[in-house]
Amino acid sequence: MSPLDALQPERTPECVSDYAFDRWLAGHAAADQRQAIEQHVARCARCSARQARLQGEREAWRARTVPAALGSSSKPKRVAVPAVAAALALAAAAMLIVRGSSLAPDEGVRSKGPQSIGFYVKHGDAVRRGAHGERVEPGDALRFLYTSEEDGFIAVLSVDAAQRGTIYFPNEAANAAAFAAGHDVPLPLSTVLDDVTGPERIFGVFCASPVALEPLRRALERDPTAAPPPGCRFDQLLIEKRGR
């Protein structure tokens, strides 16, 4: 059996591909193609939702400022990402776990409820279970787990020592991702830590609905002690990344 067998397209043969949607939205589809797409979208919930999403992304993109560096050989300098796209971000960025003296007195105790997050740390070839207060190094990778007695929607965000907010999970999505109840269930992506050092707060966000993540990221960036959105609760970890 080939590993690619597990990667078969999710859409049915009748559904509209993103390529066809792109051509349609750009006005490149021929009349018969346009008609076929419109008829299918009218009766297919999956394609109707996909069309709305692509159209929204397209409109958000058109509203953004064209980078001055466009057409030059210099790379963009962390161009401001439109709201739709920014929420898709899973940072390849930094993160590490703190312990001991870097923590403020009220940060040494972690409150734990019916829903919690945990993580594994991969350092070189060694993998260990991390804990609140874990110390990590640049280049380590973290993989998060969750425990919850009920189904819901989850996200993992962080605020680092420089007050920069990051959405670690889910990747490529604007909203919290659906999850099923379970114990120590690993999330499907991990994060490779960059070389930014210092303490970092990790927020496991458990919600009853698929909350938008970009407003939450901005709120935590402004105030890491901010209350969770209505219908959500936080489980927090503190980590510290230290140089080798």
Add this chain to the structure above:
Amino acid sequence: MHARRDIEALYREYGASVYRRALQILGNVHDAEEAVHDVFTKVMGSNETFRGDSHVMTWLYSATTNLCLNRLRDGKRRAALASQHFGPAQPQHDPARSDRLAMLRQLIARMPEELSEVAVYYYVDEMTHAEIAELLGCSRRHVGDLLERARSWAERGAA
């Protein structure tokens, strides 16, 4: 060469598609932003004459795919991808799309070039054989052959 005004118009019209596909292929927003920049810089330096017809979409799909595949094949990036799955095994259920894309990135970073492009179109973009054939300028049968070769390659590589 294209005037900056032309590039800006192309960027506004097609940038969202290029960005979305770069994000799906590369898996992170910063690499995707750089890919968008590189794709439109490439347009600037090309001698292609876009007439506002479907050719520009086809060209951008192909350019984005090839540029992102080159980035995936980069050694440093490959090292980062290799560490994406560790810790406890994933529960046995149909993996989420983000999980499947992460698996696919690891495969296509090592896949022969002639197979990786068609793999992106089929498994990432979820295009039909007819659409892939249109983009590659080949027959649907050849697309099927390439996909079967990609499947066999992944099977051998996973053994």
